[in-house]
Amino acid sequence: MQLSPVMESFILHWGEMGSRWGLNRTVAQIYALLYVAGTPLPADEIAGTLKVARSNVSTSIRELQSWGLIARTHAIGDRRDHFVAETDLWTAAARVADARKRREIDPAIEALAGCLSDARTDDAIGKDAVARIRSMHDFLEAAGGWYEDVRELPQSKLETLMKMGAKVARLEARARKPKKKKKGKGRR
Amino acid sequence: MQLSPVMESFILHWGEMGSRWGLNRTVAQIYALLYVAGTPLPADEIAGTLKVARSNVSTSIRELQSWGLIARTHAIGDRRDHFVAETDLWTAAARVADARKRREIDPAIEALAGCLSDARTDDAIGKDAVARIRSMHDFLEAAGGWYEDVRELPQSKLETLMKMGAKVARLEARARKPKKKKKGKGRR
DNA sequence: TCCTTATTTCGGAATATTCTGAAACATCGT
């Protein structure tokens, strides 16, 4: 795959971004490459283009699949697996959110539940400390539950909901601080 | 600060969690400690309780402040700074979300905008590749804008909105898969 | 089966992050 200067810079930037997001550089770059390429690429070509070890690509592809961000495809007359990026960004974002919930929120809830159950036999801990732990547990559980509910909405409904949110926000803002000149009606 | 077994395990778990969330262990543990303690603690006591270097506490406290998760307070007759955790979890979550947007989303938008402007003078890049980059840029910008709008809502409104979301989700779910005991009247 | 090609695993090198302890710095009271 021949990269144009902008494609290259896009990929590099994504590598940066990825680190902030908890992916590692290679993983992020591979996604970026597949995303701009817009066409399925085999692993060795990815390795060649990004100049990383073939094995590194293998591992990273695994991770991307676990995030649900790329998919395997096959080309006729080619035994190699090819990979495509999910290009619908709503879908991709949802996949990332799902994965993060699963990895970050759910285990936390579980851990906190464990603490709470242990707390019953811990006579050195204060009542209020337990209460605080409980409220953190409940908070996470509520947020998680809400997410699950909303997560299953078809995209159209979701968009409607988001627009509603934004609209409410704008009305609210106007009501609360009518000092802004409010020249533009749009955001930003 | 004397830690009970459960408090200790809570803190340890939080340290774990923190790493998944992009904080480092010490930072996460300090927040956890202040959170369960529920009372302001001076830096050296934090260091003593968690058995980490005093300087490490100093750095971590800085970071926690930059996330807006703890605040300085003072006790009469004590020159030392004391720190308390934000215990309202709505607020804390909002602070984290703000910080993440600022660190993760905003720079990404900027980088993508840069790519797009460069793309005009890059004749080796395909139209469709540019289009894909643009759609990613627009997606992030839209999401960021939405977030900003909603972010400013008072908590009560936000909660209403979330409840609405969940309710819509439940109705929607019933309409779409009428196999639940409810005799589905709607089909799609 | 055996040869060829594609993929994965894995030990350790390269790199990046986190943490420590000492020293520098700041602030207050006297």
Add this chain to the structure above:
DNA sequence: ACGATGTTTCAGAATATTCCGAAATAAGGA
């Protein structure tokens, strides 16, 4: 000003992560 107390900075040690390349494994076709 000086000492006492508290805080921050910083270089390098400790640790963790990422990456490479060789070797093992799988899978297809003759």
